[in-house]
Amino acid sequence: MFLTLLESSRVVTQATQATADPPSVFLEDMGCQMNRLDSELVLGKLKREGFRRVPTPSEADVVLYYTCSVRERAEEKVYGHLGALKHLKREKPGMVIGVMGCMAQNLKELIFERAPHVDLVVGTSRFEDVAELLGEVRHGERVMALDRKDLGFDRDISVRPRQHTAFINAMRGCNKFCTFCIVPYTQGRERSRSVEDLIAEAKQLSDDGVVEVTLLGQRIDTYGLDLNDGTTLSKLLTRLHEEVPGLVRIGYITSHPNHMTDDLARAVADHPRISRYLHLPVQSGSDRTLKAMNRGYTVDEYRRAIDLMRNRIDDLSMATDWIVGYPGETEEDFTASVALLREMEFQGSFVFKYSPRLGTRAFDEGDPVPREEKARRNQVLLEEQRVISLRRNQVRLGTEVDVLVEGISKRDAGKYTGRTDRNLIVCFPAGRDLTGRLARVKLTDCTSLTLFGELV
Numbered sequence: 001m002f003l004t005l006l007e008s009s010r011v012v013t014q015a016t017q018a019t020a021d022p023p024s025v026f027l028e029d030m031g032c033q034m035n036r037l038d039s040e041l042v043l044g045k046l047k048r049e050g051f052r053r054v055p056t057p058s059e060a061d062v063v064l065y066y067t068c069s070v071r072e073r074a075e076e077k078v079y080g081h082l083g084a085l086k087h088l089k090r091e092k093p094g095m096v097i098g099v100m101g102c103m104a105q106n107l108k109e110l111i112f113e114r115a116p117h118v119d120l121v122v123g124t125s126r127f128e129d130v131a132e133l134l135g136e137v138r139h140g141e142r143v144m145a146l147d148r149k150d151l152g153f154d155r156d157i158s159v160r161p162r163q164h165t166a167f168i169n170a171m172r173g174c175n176k177f178c179t180f181c182i183v184p185y186t187q188g189r190e191r192s193r194s195v196e197d198l199i200a201e202a203k204q205l206s207d208d209g210v211v212e213v214t215l216l217g218q219r220i221d222t223y224g225l226d227l228n229d230g231t232t233l234s235k236l237l238t239r240l241h242e243e244v245p246g247l248v249r250i251g252y253i254t255s256h257p258n259h260m261t262d263d264l265a266r267a268v269a270d271h272p273r274i275s276r277y278l279h280l281p282v283q284s285g286s287d288r289t290l291k292a293m294n295r296g297y298t299v300d301e302y303r304r305a306i307d308l309m310r311n312r313i314d315d316l317s318m319a320t321d322w323i324v325g326y327p328g329e330t331e332e333d334f335t336a337s338v339a340l341l342r343e344m345e346f347q348g349s350f351v352f353k354y355s356p357r358l359g360t361r362a363f364d365e366g367d368p369v370p371r372e373e374k375a376r377r378n379q380v381l382l383e384e385q386r387v388i389s390l391r392r393n394q395v396r397l398g399t400e401v402d403v404l405v406e407g408i409s410k411r412d413a414g415k416y417t418g419r420t421d422r423n424l425i426v427c428f429p430a431g432r433d434l435t436g437r438l439a440r441v442k443l444t445d446c447t448s449l450t451l452f453g454e455l456v
């Protein structure tokens with residue numbers, strides 16, 4: 001039924017013309033920060049075409065989901081949302097429903113099969129064409145656009161969720177092929193942007209009021225290697241620090257243990273406005289599991305990567321990712337993960353229960369670790385981490401920190417919340433609006449996730 005995927009495929013549907021003028025769009029993004037940023041780019045394109053953003057699908061002519069395929073739960077959530085739109089679509093047959101991003105790239109026509117009321121499936125390399133693709137749908141066609149093409153990074157800097165902080169896409173794709181991960185298939189190989197491009201974007205954002213930027217890449221520490229001209233992440237960070245003085249924080253996520261270098265450690269240590277936060281996923285504390293996952297390092301090599309950074313950077317704050325219940329993970333493997341978590345004293349851990357992803361190398365191994373066992377392992381790691389995070393936070397009580405204020409706390413409207421340069425969340429009463437500014441705060445209390453304090 002579907003045409004070749006090399007071009008946008010077009011299938012006639014019942015969709016009729018939408019009537020609202022100007023057209024309205026509801027967009028929800030899921031998954032990683034890269035998706036959040038790509039969805040900002042989509043909104044920027046649509047804004048230029050006259051679309052206005054609305055907060056609920058019921059108000060929208062166009063409903064878009066910018067999806068994640070890394071976990072089964074994320075996909076099921078999208079199908080849940082799509083199911084809830086069936087009635088709305090019956091009432092408003094001109095409404096256009098689109099699925100974009102990794103799930104679209106991976107599941108392709110399966111999305112139309114499971115959710116026949118979807119009009120548009122747009123892969124990871126075609127989101128920049130969203131306005132033209134919507135035009136095709138409005139001419140009565142169901143559209144699937146999955147072909148690969150070089151993406152630009154054209155951005156409307158005024159479209160961003162926060163005024164004072166912004167993500168910048170430094171690169172796309174991943175060359176690593178971890179067995180559980182769909183990213184190299186949905187995002188393609190690593191492509192870095194030039195340093196000049198990134199500095200220009202950072203300057204533009206800084207001129208527009210942004211004081212914190214975070215560089216994004218699936219393996220941000222491989223930034224520049226594909227350019228083959230000596231460009232590295234450490235050089236990029238150093239130049240941003242020197243050439244964009246309006247930035248009070250420069251962050252970078254996510255790192256891979258194989259690419260921690262002394263140059264990077266020095267660049268962070270020597271430049272105070274570069275973040276002292278390192279997100280370095282380990283995934284498992286067992287060499288056997290790491291090998292099965294094709295992670296490319298042993299536990300000892302991971303330790304050495306951390307030592308390299310911790311030895312140079314004072315009080316480095318680290319977070320990691322874990323997968324529990326990977327096929328073949330035994331109790332002994334899991335115990336090794338618990339031991340490594342205790343040894344490394346991470347500030348935070350993101351723990352995920354393994355779920356097989358169609359299209360990955362591990363998919364054929366099935367999902368042999370029972371669901372209840374995965375849930376138990378998940379809880380054990382989270383509790384171990386909670387105890388460590390609390391202890392690490394308690395040690396800080398009585399000290400003063402600089403907090404970049406993000407705004408009013410969602411939990412307590414009488415307080416402001418922000419982060420330190422070590423990505424620690426701090427909540428405090430301010431008496432005046434300090435959003436986007438640095439505040440000196442004395443720490444007085446804490447939980448495992450949040451520090452509390454008072455303005456100095």
Ligand code: SF4
Nearest residue numbers: 174176177178181183
């Ligand atoms: S490094 Fe591994 S887990 Fe990370 S994006 Fe690449 S393939 Fe996926």
